[in-house]
Amino acid sequence: MLNHVNIFYYGDIPDAGGSASENNKNNFAEVNWPLWEVFIRSKQGLDHKHVGSLHAADAAMAIENARDVYTRRMEGVSIWVVRSEDIHASNPDESGMLYEPANDKVYRHPTFYNIPDSITHM
Amino acid sequence: MAQNPEELFLEKIEDEIKIEPRDWMPEAYRKTLIRQISQHAHSEIIGMLPEGNWITRAPTLKRKAILLAKVQDEAGHGLYLYAATETLGVSRESTVADLLSGKAKYSSIFNYPTLTWADMGAIGWLVDGAAILNQVMLCRTSYGPYARANIRICKEESFHQRQGFEILLTLSRGTEIQRAMCQDAINRWWWPSLMMFGPKDSESTHSDQSTKWKIKRQSNDELRQRFVDMIAEQVKVLNMQLPDPDLKWNEERRSYDFGEINWEEFWNVVKGNGPCNKERLEARRKAHTDGAWVRDAALAHAEKQKNKQRAA
């Protein structure tokens, strides 16, 4: 239990005297629409960028919902949706190992080379 | 050399590096976030009800369109936050079920009724105003998805506060009855708005883990004071009064002193005995139950389309 977190904040309302019982909770649990990740191109010429996720029954509905949730103020000109379960991600615990090969190759950066100041346009 | 995950986590917090969903985090950090973000989400969703109450009765077509857009924004805020909650490993269904069963809490401010059109103004100005102070702080919270949700919310929220103030400004320049309506709404919403910031800092006897983890970066009293200082100035433009005889500029503190909040009322509403607690939950349950066939039909349709594609 979380008894060391005792201060209450706005958006963190005390649990005192809830009107619910555990068993009536199950009445509302149900299988829902799958989760989708949403990517939006904010204007022509830019990459699609991840903006968040939402639930929808299928791709067409996911795009429509993405329009309503993520582009109410003209934030996008193009929307991609991908089922969240189809996204494969690198493991943050292995990020040390994963990026290690790039770590000792400073010579891949232009600043590694000493060129006389008199040389321009390089 | 090899650090344990907890040290690594605390080092990130120390260095202002955001924690992302797949990073290791203490179980208590995860639980605190699930609780706080889902309560925030529920508040946005329940918050649509008191204002939704006035959409059909807005005085002009312009005000109706504005209010509709604002309430739609609140739905969006709820969705950004539910999505952030899901990144912590709880399903949307179980989060929503907690709200509907009455197990989860939401901001008590939405358990007060909206009696007149002026309440739309007071909510935008005071309630959204208080929420903005909190959300601006949360843009810098240590958990990445929650910070990003708040950044998105804050971009949209300033229109909410401005439209509310404008409603009151219009009323304050109107007839005597309109001015009285304006003052009445301020009278009723002022104290509940102050309660939105939560109990006094001195109420906390235990160590404040939320601040150490940088989930929260300012205390309830700090935010509340900033709110009072802001509103006490703005109310002058409306030529109205805040219903607090103890409200007074304190030259020494360069801040406003204000009266004692009725904490008994605060706890009473938290415990479920506010004027509208039952009504709000009933409305959400009804919407959920009435919408069940739509969710089922959409799923069935998606399934059928998939089978058709497979057959082809």
Ligand SMILES: [Fe+2]
């Ligand atoms: Fe909001």
